[in-house]
Amino acid sequence: MNEIIEHKLSILPDLPGCYLMKDRQGTVIYVGKAKVLKNRVRSYFTGSHDGKTQRLVGEIEDFEYIITNTEIEALILELNLIKKYDPKYNIMLKDDKTYPYLKITNERHPKLIITRKVNKKSGKYFGPYPNATAAHETKKLLDRLYPYRKCQNIPTRACLYYHIGQCLAPCIKEVPAEAYSEMINDITRFLNGGYKEVKKELQLKMNEASEQLDFERAKEYRDQIINIETVMEKQNMSANDFTDRDIFGYAVDKGWMCVQVFFVRQGKLIERDVSIFPAYQEPADELLTFLGRFYGEAEHLLPKEVHLPETVDLSLAEQLLDTHVFVPQRGKKKDLVQLAEKNAAIALRAKFQLIERQEERTIGACEELGEAMSISTPLRIEAFDNSHTHGVEPVSAMISFVDGRPNRKDYRKYKTKTAAAHDDYGAMREVIRRRYTRVLKDHLPLPDLIVIDGGKGQMEIAREVLEDELGLAVPIAGLAKDDKHNTAQLLYGSPGNSPEIVPLKKTSEAFYLLQRIQDEVHRFAITFHRQRRGASSLTSSLDGIEGVGPKRKQQLLKHFKTVKAIRQATAEQLKEAGLSDKVAQNLITHFQQSEPKENP
Helix, strand or coil, rough: HHHHHHHHHHHCCCEEEEEEECCCCCCCCEEEEEECCCHHHHHHHCCCCCCCHHHHHHCCEEEEEECCCCCHHHHHHHHHHHHHCCCCCCCCCCCCCCCEEEEEECCCCCEEEEECCEEEEEEEEEEECCCHHHHHHHHHHHHCCCEEEECCCCCCCHHHHCCCCCCCCCCCCCHHHHHHHHHHHHHHHHHHHHHHHHHHHHHHHHHHHHHHCHHHHHHHHHHHHHHHHHHHHHCCCCCCCCEEEEEEEEEEECCCEEEEEEEHHHHHEEEEEEEEEEECHHHHHHHHHHHHHHHHHCCCCCCCCCCCCCCCHHHHHHHHCCEECCCCCHHHHCCCCHHHHHHHHHHHHHHHHHHHHHHHCCCCHHHHHHHHCHHHHHHHHEEEEEEECCCCEEEEEEEEEEEEEECHHHHHEEEEECEEEHHHHHHHHHHHHHHHHHHCCCCCCCCCCCEEEHHHHHHHHHHHHHHHHCCCHHHHHHECCCCCCEEEEEEEEEECCCCCECCCCCCCHHHHHHHHHHHHHHHHHHHHHHHHHHHHHHHHHHCCCCCCHHHHHHHHHHHHHHHHHHCCCCCCHHHHHHCHHHHHHHHHHHHHHHCCCCCC
C-alpha cells in the first residue's frame, strides 16, 4: 500500500457515497458505492480476499470518493459513473442477446411492427416474446383481425391489404381519428392479455352469422378463433392473472455472481435471461447495481411488477425502479423467486469451470508472463509487425491485447511514409514514433509491454525511439520464430541490458498468450498488405494513360467491374462509361501496345 492510499484511508468520512479506484496510469478501473465510505473502502486493503478482489486491489494505485446525502443517491451516482468511465472491473451487461417486441408506432396512422431495438419515446412495446416466430405469428394474427395500416410508407394508391379487407386505406380516404384510436385500443387490450375477450366476441359473431345462414362469414370467424387458440394459448399459465412481471434470483460462489431473470408476460413464463460476472461488493448491493444497469439498457423494459429475493433492500429498490417492486413472502410468486435462485446456482456451477479456465488463459497468462520477465503484470500489451512483398506496398500493423484478450477497437494500420521499401528497421522506427507520439499527444494509456515481431535489431530500434526520442520507459520484448515460422523464443532485456532469452515452458499459458499475439499481429498485418496490394493491382494497368486520372479509374472500375472487362471494351462501350472519343482511343491504344508479343 503506497503513502497516498494510506493517507486517504485515514481521512475517509463516515458518510454514504461512491469511490473510484484507479490504476498506475490514472485510469478508473472500478466504481463502487457505500453506505459508509470509511468502512467499505478500507475493507479492500485489510484482511484476506478471494482471487478476483486480490487482482483488483493489486492494480489500485490511487482512489477518489464522492460524498452523497443518501444511499439511494450513491446508487444512482454509481450507475452514472459506470456509464461514464466503463471501468473494466465493473459488471458488463453487454451481450448479443436481444428480444423481439411488438411495437405500436407513434404516428397519425399507427402500424404494428416487430423490433429488437427499444426506443421508449417512439411507441408502445409489448413483450418480450420467447422467439421471433412467436412474435411473427402474433403479428400475422393481428393483421387478419384488425385493418390497421400495414405499409412502411403511405403510398399514393390503395394496396392489396385494402382490397382483402385488412386495411382502412388512409392513403386514399380520410379515416376518422376515433375509429383508428378505437382499433389501436383494441390491439393494446389484446396484447395486454385481453385476447380471451376478443375470442368471446368472435364466438358471438360466428353464432350470429350462422343463424343468419351466412356460413362463409361464420367460417371466417371460426378460423380467427382457431388462430387465437393456436398462437396465444400454446403455453401453460404460470399465474392466475395477466400482470407482466420480472422475477429475479441470484447465486454467489468464489467471487462470482449469477443473476437469473424470468420474464412473465400475460401470466406466462416466456423467457429467461442469465448473467454471470465477478462480484466485489455484498451480493445484495451487486444486485441493486445490476438492476439499475439492466433496466438502463434500451432492450429491457420495466414491467408492471418486479419481484426480488428477500435479501435485497426493498426501499432502495423501490426508489431505483419506477414500477411496483415486491419481495414475495409466500405462495406461487415466492416459489418463482426461489426457482430463479435455484436456476442461478445451477447455471453458476455449470459455467464455473469454464470461467476459471478462461481466466487462467487470459489474466492468469499475463501474471505468469510478468513474473517470467520480472516486470509488473502486463495487462495492456501492444504488438507490431511489418509486411511487404519484395518491397512492394510496405505496411505495418499494431494490435492491442487487454487482460489477455484482443482489444480490436485499438488496432491500428500504418502505410509507411518515410522508410525505404526494403527497410524493415526504418519502417519499425517510423511506426513506433508515430504510434507513441500520438499516445502522448492524445493522453492515451501507455502499454505495460510492447512486443516486436522480430529480433534484437528491431527491439533496439524501438528502444531508441521510445527512450531517447520520446523519454518513455516501457518494457520491450521481441518474438523470434523457428524455421517453420512458429513462435520459438521471447527476448527481453531490462533498460540498459542486452536482450536475452526469457525461459518459458512451451506448454505454459504465458507462451500460448504470446503465440496468440504473434499470430494475430501477423494476420492483421498480412490482411492489410493484401488489401493494399489488391487495390494497387486493380489500377496499375490503367496508369500512364493520358486523360485517365484517379477519378476516371474509379469511374471505369465502377462501370466495368474488372480491368479485364475494360481491356476488352470497344470504343462505343468506353464512351457509354463517360469517356470522350480521344480518351477512349488513348485507352484502346494503351492496351494494344501493352499486349505481350509472340516470340519469333
